Structures are given as C-alpha cells and as structure tokens.
Amino acid sequence: MSTSGHLKMKKIPVKPFWWDRGLFIIDQTELPEKEIVLKLDKVKKVYEAIKNLKIRGAPLIGCIAAYGVVVSFIENENLPFCKLKDKIKKDIEKLKSSRPTAYNLFYALRRMEKIIDNFGISKKKLKQNLLKEAEKIYKEDLIACYKIGEYGEKIIKDGMGILTHCNAGGLATSGFGTALAPIYVAKQKCKKIHVYVDETRPVLQGARLTCWELEKNRIPYTLICDNMAGYLMSKKEIDIVIVGADRIAKNGDTANKIGTYSLAVLANYHKIPFYIAAPISTFDFNIEDGSKIPIEERDENEVKKINGKYISPENADVFNPAFDVTPNYLITGFITEKGIIKPEEIEKLKNMGG
Amino acid sequence: MSTSGHLKMKKIPVKPFWWDRGLFIIDQTELPEKEIVLKLDKVKKVYEAIKNLKIRGAPLIGCIAAYGVVVSFIENENLPFCKLKDKIKKDIEKLKSSRPTAYNLFYALRRMEKIIDNFGISKKKLKQNLLKEAEKIYKEDLIACYKIGEYGEKIIKDGMGILTHCNAGGLATSGFGTALAPIYVAKQKCKKIHVYVDETRPVLQGARLTCWELEKNRIPYTLICDNMAGYLMSKKEIDIVIVGADRIAKNGDTANKIGTYSLAVLANYHKIPFYIAAPISTFDFNIEDGSKIPIEERDENEVKKINGKYISPENADVFNPAFDVTPNYLITGFITEKGIIKPEEIEKLKNMGG
Numbered sequence: 001m002s003t004s005g006h007l008k009m010k011k012i013p014v015k016p017f018w019w020d021r022g023l024f025i026i027d028q029t030e031l032p033e034k035e036i037v038l039k040l041d042k043v044k045k046v047y048e049a050i051k052n053l054k055i056r057g058a059p060l061i062g063c064i065a066a067y068g069v070v071v072s073f074i075e076n077e078n079l080p081f082c083k084l085k086d087k088i089k090k091d092i093e094k095l096k097s098s099r100p101t102a103y104n105l106f107y108a109l110r111r112m113e114k115i116i117d118n119f120g121i122s123k124k125k126l127k128q129n130l131l132k133e134a135e136k137i138y139k140e141d142l143i144a145c146y147k148i149g150e151y152g153e154k155i156i157k158d159g160m161g162i163l164t165h166c167n168a169g170g171l172a173t174s175g176f177g178t179a180l181a182p183i184y185v186a187k188q189k190c191k192k193i194h195v196y197v198d199e200t201r202p203v204l205q206g207a208r209l210t211c212w213e214l215e216k217n218r219i220p221y222t223l224i225c226d227n228m229a230g231y232l233m234s235k236k237e238i239d240i241v242i243v244g245a246d247r248i249a250k251n252g253d254t255a256n257k258i259g260t261y262s263l264a265v266l267a268n269y270h271k272i273p274f275y276i277a278a279p280i281s282t283f284d285f286n287i288e289d290g291s292k293i294p295i296e297e298r299d300e301n302e303v304k305k306i307n308g309k310y311i312s313p314e315n316a317d318v319f320n321p322a323f324d325v326t327p328n329y330l331i332t333g334f335i336t337e338k339g340i341i342k343p344e345e346i347e348k349l350k351n352m353g354g
Numbered sequence: 355m356s357t358s359g360h361l362k363m364k365k366i367p368v369k370p371f372w373w374d375r376g377l378f379i380i381d382q383t384e385l386p387e388k389e390i391v392l393k394l395d396k397v398k399k400v401y402e403a404i405k406n407l408k409i410r411g412a413p414l415i416g417c418i419a420a421y422g423v424v425v426s427f428i429e430n431e432n433l434p435f436c437k438l439k440d441k442i443k444k445d446i447e448k449l450k451s452s453r454p455t456a457y458n459l460f461y462a463l464r465r466m467e468k469i470i471d472n473f474g475i476s477k478k479k480l481k482q483n484l485l486k487e488a489e490k491i492y493k494e495d496l497i498a499c500y501k502i503g504e505y506g507e508k509i510i511k512d513g514m515g516i517l518t519h520c521n522a523g524g525l526a527t528s529g530f531g532t533a534l535a536p537i538y539v540a541k542q543k544c545k546k547i548h549v550y551v552d553e554t555r556p557v558l559q560g561a562r563l564t565c566w567e568l569e570k571n572r573i574p575y576t577l578i579c580d581n582m583a584g585y586l587m588s589k590k591e592i593d594i595v596i597v598g599a600d601r602i603a604k605n606g607d608t609a610n611k612i613g614t615y616s617l618a619v620l621a622n623y624h625k626i627p628f629y630i631a632a633p634i635s636t637f638d639f640n641i642e643d644g645s646k647i648p649i650e651e652r653d654e655n656e657v658k659k660i661n662g663k664y665i666s667p668e669n670a671d672v673f674n675p676a677f678d679v680t681p682n683y684l685i686t687g688f689i690t691e692k693g694i695i696k697p698e699e700i701e702k703l704k705n706m707g708g
Contacts, residue, residue: 032667196673199657199665201555201579207658207666215667223670225555225657226581227613231678234615259581261588265623266616303553303579304561309661311553312561313386313569316577319550324585 012142013177013184013217014170016060019134022074023067027054028171032212040064043072043091050098050105053203057172058246058282059141062104065095066134069112073127081123085116100294101255101323103247103284108137138174144279144337145176152182152242152277152335158191160239163229165198166257167209168244168277178244178277180213182335187219195221196238198229200257202302202320226259233270241267242335245278252328252343253290254278258321264330276326277335285350290325298322366496367531367538367571368524370414373488376428377421381408382525386566394418397426397445404452404459407557411526412600412636413495416458419449420488423466427481435477439470454648455609455677457601457638462491492528498633498691499530506536506596506631506689512545514593517583519552520611521563522598522631532598532631534567536689541573549575550592552583554611556656556674580613587624595621596689599632606682606697607644608632612675618684630680631689639704644679652676 017025027036029052038054040046046068049055055064072091076084092109099105115133120126156162166172168179176184186193195214200206207223214221224232232238241263247255254260254276267274287293300318304310312318328343338352371379381390383406392408394400400422403409409418426445430438446463453459469487474480510516520526522533530538540547549568554560561577568575578586586592595617601609608614608630621628641647654672658664666672682697692706 033664198581199555201553201581204665207670211666211670215670221671223657223666223672225612225674226579227552227555227616228673228675228678230616230619231612231675232673234678258579258585262581262584262616262620265584266619269619269623303577306665307661307663310387311558311660312565312577316561316565316569317575318577319582319586320579321582321585324582324588 012170012175013180014175014213016055016171016175017064017067019067023064023071025049025055025064028056028209029054031208040068040071042075043068043094046071047094047098050095056205057167057244058102058104059145059173059178059279060171061099061102062108062281063134063138063141063174065105066108066112066137068095069109070127070130070134073130077123084123085120085126088116089113100296101246104281107281111137141174141279141281142176144281145173145178145181147337148178148277148279148335149176149181149185151339152275153185153189155240155273155275155340156182156186156191156193157239159193161194161196161237163196163198163232163238163241163263164210165206165243165260165263166200167205167213169210169213171209171213172244178279179242180210181277182242183219184217187217193219195219196229196232197221197223198226198259198263199223200259201226205257229263230266233266233272238272241272241274242277245276245282246323247293248276248278248283248334248346249287249289249293250285250346251289252331252334252346253293254326254331255290255293255295255323256326258324261324261326264326268330273332274330275333275335276331279337280349280352283346283349290327293325295324296322366524366529367534368529368567370409370525370529371418371421373421377418377425379403379409379418382410382563383408385562394422394425396429397422397448400425401448401452404449410559411521411598412456412458413499413527413532413633414525415453415456416462416635417492417495417528419459420462420466420491422449423463424481424484424488427484431477438477439474439480442470443467453650455600455650458635461635465491495528495633495635496530498635499527499532499535501691502532502631502633502689503530503535503539505693506629507539507543509594509627509629509694510536510540510545510547511593513547515548515550515591517550517552517586517592517595517617518564519560519597519614519617520554521559521567523564523567525563525567526598532633533596534564535631536596537573538571541571547573549573550583550586551575551577552580552613552617553577554613555580559611583617584620587620587626592624592626595626595628596631599630599636600677601647602630602632602637602688602700603641603643603647604639604700605643606685606688606700607647608680608685609644609647609649609677610680612678615678615680618680622684627686628684629687629689630685633691634703634706637700637703644681647679649678650676
C-alpha cells in the first residue's frame with residue numbers, strides 16, 4: 001500500500017495493519033506489552049479480530065472489514081463464480097454483525113457490496129476491483145485523517161493541555177488517527193503541548209494504546225484515571241478536549257467510547273471547548289438523532305476481570321455499555337477532512353464524503 | 355467491644371476490626387478474594403496498615419489510630435513512665451503522618467493525646483484510660499453511623515436507584531458505614547432499592563469492597579466503571595447520589611475519593627440530589643474552605659499496575675491524586691448523626707460533636 005503524493009513525505013505515526021498478499025494486523029489486545037502480528041487469512045478470523053477488539057476504532061474497523069472482503073474472495077476463490085459472489089455477500093453480512101455501533105463498518109462494507117454488484121464480470125476483474133476498492137477506502141482514510149490533523153492543529157495553541165479519551169489515534173485508523181491527528185501535526189510544527197490520557201475503563205484503550213503511540217511519537221503525556229478528568233479541569237490544566245467518534249447522527253449527536261458523554265458535560269460545566277474529530281465516513285446521514293444509534297453492550301467480564309483476575313465478587317451484576325451518546329449541544333465542533341464544522345452544518349457534508 | 359443499648363439489637367453489617375487484648379483487622383487489600391485477619395501488635399504495623407490501605411475510610415482510620423495508641427502503650431510498657439509517655443507521643447506523631455487528608459485521623463489522635471496529658475497519673479490508669487477512650491471513639495462512630503443511617507433512610511424512596519462512589523460502608527467505619535448506612539437501614543425497612551457502585555479507580559474500593567459488603571448484606575447492586583455514571587444519569591437510572599467524606603471544611607467544601615467532584619458536577623447537570631454522609635468527626639472546623647485541605651498524591655503504580663501487571667507503558671507519566679474537593683454549592687446536604695443539614699448550617703454542628 002503506497003500513500004498519496006500529498007502524504008508521501010509525512011511519517012505515518014502508527015501502522016496498525018498492512019496488506020501484503022494477505023491481511024496482517026497488530027493484535028491490539030496484546031499492546032503495550034507485546035507487538036504481535038497476526039495474519040487474518042480467513043473471514044472467521046477477521047470477524048473475530050473485530051469482535052474481540054484485536055483491532056478497534058471506527059475508521060480502522062472500516063478498513064479491516066473492506067480488506068476482509070478480499071480475504072473472503074481468496075478463501076473461496078475455487079467456488080464457481082456465482083456461488084463465490086453469494087458466499088462473499090454472506091461473509092459481508094457476517095462481518096456487519098461483528099460490532100453494531102461503528103458506522104465505518106457499514107459504510108465500507110456497503111462500498112464493497114457495490115463492487116460485487118457492479119464490477120464483478122469475471123473472477124479476475126472482481127478480485128482486482130475488490131482489492132482496489134479496499135485500498136481506496138484505506139487511502140481515503142489516511143488522507144482524511146491527515147487533513148483532520150491539519151484542520152485540527154489550527155485550534156491547538158502553544159502550551160495547551162489537551163484531554164483525550166480512549167484511543168482515537170493511529171491505532172484506531174489507517175495510521176494518523178482522528179483525535180490524535182491534530183496533536184501529531186502540532187508536534188510536527190513544534191508546538192509545545194501536553195496530552196492528558198484517560199485510561200478508559202473497562203478495556204483501557206487509553207492506558208494501553210494511546211500512551212503507547214504517544215510514547216512512540218515522543219509526545220509528552222500524562223495518564224489519568226477517567227474519574228480524575230473533572231478535577232484536572234477544575235485545576236485549569238485542560239484547555240481543550242478532543243475525542244473520536246464511532247457514529248455521528250445527522251443532527252450531530254455522537255456515539256463514542258463510554259465516558260465521552262460525562263467528559264462533554266464536565267467540559268461544558270468548565271467552559272472548555274469539546275471537539276469530535278472524525279472523517280465523513282463516520283457520519284450516518286440516515287439517522288436523525290442519537291437515540292437511533294444502537295449501543296453495544298459487552299461481556300461483563302471486561303469490567304470484572306483485569307489481567308486475568310477478578311477485581312470484584314465473581315457473581316457481581318455489571319452494566320457494560322461500550323459507548324454512550326453525546327448530544328449535539330455539548331459539542332463545540334466536528335474536526336473533519338473538510339474543515340471544522342458546527343453540528344448544524346453537518347447536512348453540508350453529505351455529498352462531500354468518500 | 356460491646357455496642358450501646360440502642361444498637362444491641364441491630365446487626366452490624368461488617369466488622370472491619372476488633373480489639374481482643376490486641377488489635378485485629380481484616381486486610382482490605384486482599385478483599386474480595388480472601389478474608390485475611392492481621393494482628394497489629396506494633397505501631398509500625400498500624401502505621402503501615404493505614405498507609406498501605408489495609409484499612410481505609412476516614413472514620414475507620416480514626417478508630418484504628420486510636421487503638422494504635424493503645425498498641426503503642428503495650429509495645430513500650432516496660433519503659434519508665436515518663437519515657438513511656440514521650441514514646442507514645444512520638445508514635446502519635448508517626449501515626450498522624452500516615453495519611454494527610456482524612457480528618458478523623460487527627461481528630462482521634464488529638465483525643466488520645468489529651469488522655470496522656472490529663473489522665474496519665476500511673477501506668478495502669480493510663481492504659482485503662484487510653485483503652486477507654488479508644489473504645490469511646492469506636493462506639494461513638496458506631497452510633498453516629500447508625501444515626502446517619504436513620505436520618506439518611508428518610509430521603510431514600512421506594513424504587514430508587516442510588517449511586518455511590520468508593521467504599522463508604524461498614525469497611526470504611528466501625529461497621530455501619532456512612533454513605534451505605536442509609537441503604538442498610540432502608541433494607542431493614544424493606545424498601546426496594548438498587549445501588550449502582552462506581553468501581554473507583556485506581557484502587558477499586560467500589561468494585562472490591564462495596565460490592566463485597568452489599569453482597570454480604572443481600573442488597574441488590576450493579577457494578578459500573580466510573581465513566582459510566584453520567585450515561586446512567588442521562589438514562590434516568592440514578593435518583594440520588596450518596597458518598598462519604600474524608601474531610602469537610604467549615605464552609606462545606608468536601609474532600610472525598612478522587613472522582614467525587616466529577617460525580618457532583620454530573621449530578622448537578624442532571625438535577626439529581628447529591629449528598630455527603632459523614633459523622634461530625636469528619637468536619638474540620640479549623641479550615642475555612644476546601645482550598646486548605648491537603649490532597650494526598652499516591653504512588654503512580656496504583657494507576658499503572660493492576661493485579662501485578664502493567665496496563666500502560668512502564669514509564670508512562672501518571673497523575674494520581676487520592677482525593678478531590680467538591681465545592682459546597684454542588685452539595686445538596688450533609689447526612690450527619692445530628693440530622694441532614696445544608697452547607698450553610700455546618701457551624702451549628704461545631705459544639706455537637708463527639
């Protein structure tokens with residue numbers, strides 16, 4: 001995979017996956033302790049990698065799902081052409097069911113479906129076109145994230161304390177990140193910044209992944225527990241909050257990692273700007289508002305067990321939503337590849353995407 | 355230790371320590387997995403038990419420190435009387451330095467100091483009087499907490515969802531708890547309630563201790579991660595928030611476990627009543643406001659390591675304040691042994707305590 005001319009000279013902060021006659025990922029459940037590379041040579045493995053958070057982050061889920069369709073082709077190549085197409089379509093449905101909230105999953109798979117419907121005149125052509133479309137989705141994300149970085153960098157002032165939640169970095173995308181992209185660009189421009197990283201219970205993507213990639217890119221940061229963010233805001237250590245998104249409704253209501261809503265309320269109380277950074281592929285123009293976004297509830301052992309050991313009574317009752325919805329009126333703006341927009345301007349993006 | 359007549363018939367929910375010719379505690383760092391009893395037969399052990407959170411919770415720290423002074427007497431009994439008194443006073447200073455925020459520690463140790471100054475005419479008398487004073491501090495806490503339960507129960511309505519943070523239960527006190535006392539009394543009165551328990555990072559006192567004692571007392575509860583509280587409030591699952599306190603300033607500003615301030619802001623935003631439950635021994639009438647309360651910062655490995663394994667890069671920079679301060683205007687009321695009072699009524703309590 002080569003990047004566009006625009007990006008050739010820019011170092012990509014993180015490479016969470018690559019295609020080399022097959023799909024390879026870094027298993028994010030093993031970070032930061034181990035960097036283990038997995039080959040996903042079966043759709044079942046792609047499905048499980050998404051479901052079990054070996055890869056996560058809405059834009060990355062989109063990229064991996066797109067390449068997952070190519071994996072499906074290769075896995076079933078020996079079937080008669082018609083059966084092959086049917087099988088790939090079944091696999092697409094399977095992949096769609098891996099996680100319910102991240103919109104990029106559905107966005108990417110719909111584009112891959114269109115290739116099968118419209119550009120599948122022969123096996124050879126179909127394979128070429130599927131691979132081309134997956135690469136296109138990947139490159140578009142790379143460029144979109146870099147542009148998010150360029151637009152977002154403009155609102156980051158020298159000396160700022162920036163709070164982020166979960167991992168919306170290179171590891172959650174094709175490599176530049178969404179919420180972290182402006183931080184990477186600010187670093188390139190030698191701005192002095194300090195990032196506060198919410199550890200992000202229960203899966204600890206902040207502690208495990210965001211710290212890992214900020215460290216790799218030599219960006220100064222401090223890890224905090226999620227419940228410390230309000231205290232830091234009251235101490236005036238936080239000048240801006242930037243987080244990613246899993247799905248954004250037409251009115252700007254935004255589903256993102258559980259805890260985002262609390263941060264938005266806290267930022268509002270402390271009059272701190274609260275930004276969502278996301279490519280247009282995360283906007284769901286078919287959904288009027290956040291109440292329609294399906295919220296995934298995950299296994300209770302994500303909360304009860306850490307590092308293989310219970311932190312609570314074994315039979316404790318647990319509530320474990322993976323996401324929450326932040327209403328548009330708590331969001332200062334959306335940092336997109338088309339610029340920074342207000343919730344009420346989202347409609348304009350509709351025909352600009354992908 | 356026998357309890358007062360008033361309480362004789364009431365079952366104490368939890369026994370976190372007892373005196374039986376020596377000081378015994380349940381090691382709270384091992385809960386909920388193991389119930390390990392430790393004998394603290396040296397002041398050094400008492401100091402370390404407090405410092406390393408084997409026992410914690412402001413009222414319990416007060417009780418243990420008081421008995422710690424008796425331990426000092428027994429440990430040094432063979433010294434000449436004058437040297438013995440000096441040594442005990444040195445030990446009191448040592449105990450005072452174990453943790454800086456919990457006011458009950460200083461309150462209890464000051465009372466024990468007064469015994470040495472005023473009632474130490476002979477070794478035998480001194481020992482008797484020290485033990486009597488420690489027992490008095492314990493029993494007063496037991497009664498105060500039970501009364502907190504009786505007053506607090508009145509604001510708990512049938513069917514309520516109650517959110518609590520950290521552990522302000524039996525394990526944090528002489529046995530009834532502060533924030534949990536109204537819940538125990540509501541349960542005795544057969545009110546249907548449901549408790550939401552913040553896991554309370556980094557030390558997880560909610561997940562480990564509050565769940566354990568609610569389970570022991572058959573009170574329905576759900577464990578959540580700290581960052582889920584706002585989402586639950588937005589879903590109208592929380593009708594009231596009740597937490598404990600480590601120190602309350604004259605104006606009502608309250609130091610409590612880190613994360614309390616964020617909860618208070620969230621409760622305010624969602625118009626949910628936010629109560630502090632604490633005995634008068636937690637009120638520091640010498641401090642005008644919360645800015646004067648010393649906030650303990652603890653070891654960064656409390657955040658970085660869980661169950662013996664790192665959850666972040668090993669050299670991650672960490673901020674780990676053990677407490678935050680909630681300003682009086684975010685507090686609906688204080689549930690005390692003298693009734694439920696508003697922040698502006700605190701002055702009235704001054705001559706009612708202990």
